[in-house]
Amino acid sequence: xxxxxxxxxxxxxxxxxxxxxxxxxxxxxxxxxxxxxxxxxxxxxxxxxxxxxxxxxxxxxxxxxxxxxxxxxxxxxxxxxxxxxxxxxxxxxxxxxxxxxxxxxxxxxxxxxxxxxxxxxxxxxxxxxxxxxxxxxxxxxxxxxxxxxxxxxxxxxxxxxxxxxxxxxxxxxxxxxxxxxxxxxxxxxxxxxxxxxxxxxxxxxxxxxxxxxxxxxxxxxxxxxxxxxxxxxxxxxxxxxxxxxxxxxxxxxxxxxxxxxxxxxxxxxxxxxxxxxxxxxxxxxxxxxxxxxxxxxxxxxxxxxxxxxxxxxxxxxxxxxxxxxxxxxxxxxxxxxxxxxxxxxxxxxxxxxxxxxxxxxxxxxxxxxxxxxxxxxxxxxxxxxxxxxxxxxxxxxxxxxxxxxxxxxxxxxxxxxxxxxxxxxxxxxxxxxxxxxxxxx
Amino acid sequence: xxxxxxxxxxxxxxxxxxxxxxxxxxxxxxxxxxxxxxxxxxxxxxxxxxxxxxxxxxxxxxxxxxxxxxxxxxxxxxxxxxxxxxxxxxxxxxxxxxxxxxxxxxxxxxxxxxxxxxxxxxxxxxxxxxxxxxxxxxxxxxxxxxxxxxxxxxxxxxxxxxxxxxxxxxxxxxxxxxxxxxxxxxxxxxxxxxxxxxxxxxxxxxxxxxxxxxxxxxxxxxxxxxxxxxxxxxxxxxxxxxxxxxxxxxxxxxxxxxxxxxxxxxxxxxxxxxxxxxxxxxxxxxxxxxxxxxxxxxxxxxxxxxxxxxxxxxxxxxxxxxxxxxxxxxxxxxxxxxxxxxxxxxxxxxxxxxxxxxxxxxxxxxxxxxxxxxxxxxxxxxxxxxxxxxxxxxxxxxxxxxxxxxxxxxxxxxxxxxxxxxxxxxxxxxxxxxxxxxxxxxxxxxxxxxxxxxxxxxxxxxxxxxxxxxxxx
Numbered sequence: 023x024x025x026x027x028x029x030x031x032x033x034x035x036x037x038x039x040x041x042x043x044x045x046x047x048x049x050x051x052x053x054x055x056x057x058x059x060x061x062x063x064x065x066x067x068x069x070x071x072x073x074x075x076x077x078x079x080x081x082x083x084x085x086x087x088x089x090x091x092x093x094x095x096x097x098x099x100x101x102x103x104x105x106x107x108x109x110x111x112x113x114x115x116x117x118x119x120x121x122x123x124x125x126x127x128x129x130x131x132x133x134x135x136x137x138x139x140x141x142x143x144x145x146x147x148x149x150x151x152x153x154x155x156x157x158x159x160x161x162x163x164x165x166x167x168x169x170x171x172x173x174x175x176x177x178x179x180x181x182x183x184x185x186x187x188x189x190x191x192x193x194x195x196x197x198x199x200x201x202x203x204x205x206x207x208x209x210x211x212x213x214x215x216x217x218x219x220x221x222x223x224x225x226x227x228x229x230x231x232x233x234x235x236x237x238x239x240x241x242x243x244x245x246x247x248x249x250x251x252x253x254x255x256x257x258x259x260x261x262x263x264x265x266x267x268x269x270x271x272x273x274x275x276x277x278x279x280x281x282x283x284x285x286x287x288x289x290x291x292x293x294x295x296x297x298x299x300x301x302x303x304x305x306x307x308x309x310x311x312x313x314x315x316x317x318x319x320x321x322x323x324x325x326x327x328x329x330x331x332x333x334x335x336x337x338x339x340x341x342x343x344x345x346x347x348x349x350x351x352x353x354x355x356x357x358x359x360x361x362x363x364x365x366x367x368x369x370x371x372x373x374x375x376x377x378x379x380x381x382x383x384x385x386x387x388x389x390x391x392x393x394x395x396x397x398x399x400x401x402x403x404x405x406x407x408x409x410x411x412x413x414x415x416x417x418x419x420x421x422x423x424x425x426x427x428x429x430x431x432x433x434x435x436x437x438x439x440x441x442x443x444x445x446x447x448x449x450x451x452x453x454x455x456x457x458x459x460x461x462x463x
Numbered sequence: 464x465x466x467x468x469x470x471x472x473x474x475x476x477x478x479x480x481x482x483x484x485x486x487x488x489x490x491x492x493x494x495x496x497x498x499x500x501x502x503x504x505x506x507x508x509x510x511x512x513x514x515x516x517x518x519x520x521x522x523x524x525x526x527x528x529x530x531x532x533x534x535x536x537x538x539x540x541x542x543x544x545x546x547x548x549x550x551x552x553x554x555x556x557x558x559x560x561x562x563x564x565x566x567x568x569x570x571x572x573x574x575x576x577x578x579x580x581x582x583x584x585x586x587x588x589x590x591x592x593x594x595x596x597x598x599x600x601x602x603x604x605x606x607x608x609x610x611x612x613x614x615x616x617x618x619x620x621x622x623x624x625x626x627x628x629x630x631x632x633x634x635x636x637x638x639x640x641x642x643x644x645x646x647x648x649x650x651x652x653x654x655x656x657x658x659x660x661x662x663x664x665x666x667x668x669x670x671x672x673x674x675x676x677x678x679x680x681x682x683x684x685x686x687x688x689x690x691x692x693x694x695x696x697x698x699x700x701x702x703x704x705x706x707x708x709x710x711x712x713x714x715x716x717x718x719x720x721x722x723x724x725x726x727x728x729x730x731x732x733x734x735x736x737x738x739x740x741x742x743x744x745x746x747x748x749x750x751x752x753x754x755x756x757x758x759x760x761x762x763x764x765x766x767x768x769x770x771x772x773x774x775x776x777x778x779x780x781x782x783x784x785x786x787x788x789x790x791x792x793x794x795x796x797x798x799x800x801x802x803x804x805x806x807x808x809x810x811x812x813x814x815x816x817x818x819x820x821x822x823x824x825x826x827x828x829x830x831x832x833x834x835x836x837x838x839x840x841x842x843x844x845x846x847x848x849x850x851x852x853x854x855x856x857x858x859x860x861x862x863x864x865x866x867x868x869x870x871x872x873x874x875x876x877x878x879x880x881x882x883x884x885x886x887x888x889x890x891x892x893x894x895x896x897x898x899x900x901x902x903x904x905x906x907x908x909x910x911x912x913x914x915x916x917x918x919x920x921x922x923x924x925x926x927x928x929x930x931x932x933x934x935x936x
Contacts, residue, residue, distance in 0.1 A: 272467060273471050274467070276467045324502070327489070327493075328505065330486070330489055331489065331494045331503075332503065332505050334494055343505075344508055347505075365490075366486060366487060370483050370486065373483055376479065377476060380472065384468060384471070384475075387468050388465055388468055396465075397464075400468050400471065404471060407475040407478075408475075411475075411478050411482065415485075418486055418489060420485050
């Protein structure tokens, strides 16, 4: 059983290696400039042929994933065999598009990927038994709030959001890590209090209304989201936090009351923010009619729509489109580039990959034996799903654009590392579910 | 709690399905609109990587070609000195200002983006060859065109020359022209756009709106002959005519006038009186038969003729319309086509500018067939009008258009441009004609804006153009 899981995982990794190789080959055939020299961005002055650079990075990526799988086998890790290959395929797709769009970022992304995989290995080694995590929930709140507050005082503003911390050689976005703390805290809080929260005192119109003390967490969470919105101007992160919170509360209590009140609070907060903050107002105005702002603030979303519209069913072909016309295409708008070059079918394939991730994540949650683990797995999966939905809905103009990364695909160091930590925690739960901890000790 | 997690799962799947549906909607419902949106630079970028086809004149002279420098192409137009004789007809193509003229009308063919080119384009892509568009061969003649432009000199005006037997346009000049190669320069472009007096970007030949003056008498004459068994041949011209209490002065006292003489000496009295007798419906029907109220399908912008509005159609307006004044506004192309009807036994052939389309290998892939467009009148009437026009050149107002050894038919026009604002405005000089009169090979229409009298100013230009067209020089 133990051997089979990892074997399954590795055989999937071979398919992904083939996928990456085909992608790189297509790029090579389509772009004659692939033979020019490329100067490494991270170690200045060192040059190598661009083609070698791409091949080395691709081999490096797949080897790194493969080594992780081999290490797990040696270490007797019994996690789900599908989640890691799914993230590997998303990462590979991201790398192909970064090679094509911004090679310097592919290089950085590769470095971050190695860091992320290291974090994955560490998490899956050190945190295999996770039940003790539930005991320190208030430390997470404290740590989370500090991490969130830091950028407000010491942060740097980028792309209109003040959510970066500049550490000299690298910049990190603490909110990416805070979301992990948030889910962990909520899982332990809800696991402890879910019975109290799910029994109402009175009923109005068939919906049970809880007592006043039960509003507490809701209001606190709403407050934290608004805090991010106001001080960091980070609309997307605020939205993700709040939606994840609602999803977890619903999973724990099954009470639509929280969802309804939560949404009411959200719309109230959103309306107030729309009237007070110009950046929120701009986002909504652009969403309602980007064509009126085509030359300035609506330029990006209009370019994104042009890219998607020009793609058609099969896309223009890898390397044959012009996704470079979209500003920030390598981060927030990478999905538009994928749809332009790989078409509607390519875009749907990416969506299906994320759906597979959600499916596996929730299957882990469903097989958990304790509430804390189940809620933790649910929270992480919902977080991943909601973030993906929010950014993709934003770039296709289904929702206002909020500016978050597309997990595992977009360029973004903090996001990539945080997502691998998230994957590690999810896999730890899976390991627990598969009885990994019982046989070992 | 398991139930809740399942429900949450269904919800998450549902929102992803919504994304897939919306993405499908964008691709299939909005895709075309987004892909071809003028602000979407993908199409322009695609065009930049194609060698645009060459445009040739009928003799094989390159009128527009793309010089390819490996990465990008530069469009170079035929110029004489500092002006492009084909400036408004061939137009221009520019990333910044878009395109105009034949460059715009034949963009797809010149870029090789028609459906017929799809296979070749795929091959080009696979073999990574720079795709090359198709070539156009025009009916225009660079020598004749340059000559006509030179004859207009620095006056504003237009010349149209065509073959009445086929409808092929041999020359189409609008002066002032400009240097098509210089519009890349922002300053030049702005200057061209701001020069409202000379309007160099306007193709006067097809879009000009001019009172036709006496050249319209060809058409009125046809109407008179078509509606009466025999044209009145003894009208006395005292040098004026009184219609509805308004005195309309003629250019001179013509005395006893018959139909042929009326055309030859351009007697306004004759046409005013006979036009009033015809009435509005008969006159307008003939105008329609000559296609004066419609746009000839020439693929470049063409203006339809305009006549007095319904509420202004009184008797004195009718008299003025009969000899080409009043509210009537026509283009030189329309007058050339009207004259072509007389030259070609009453049939107007469909005018065209593009003779054939050739693929990059030089093979002809499309040839324009000449087809009849309108039946303006009968051969008998056309014959009578021709007699009047021959008389005009032999001993009437158009003697300046006579060519030694060739029988020329012509009609002059001196269209008044005086109005309340400008009482001293000089008249437009017009001439339409064809040669040889008994075997017409070329029809010419000339207008010189505010140039003076048709017989002195326009007729000599027409003579030179006709001679050049017949003798090759």
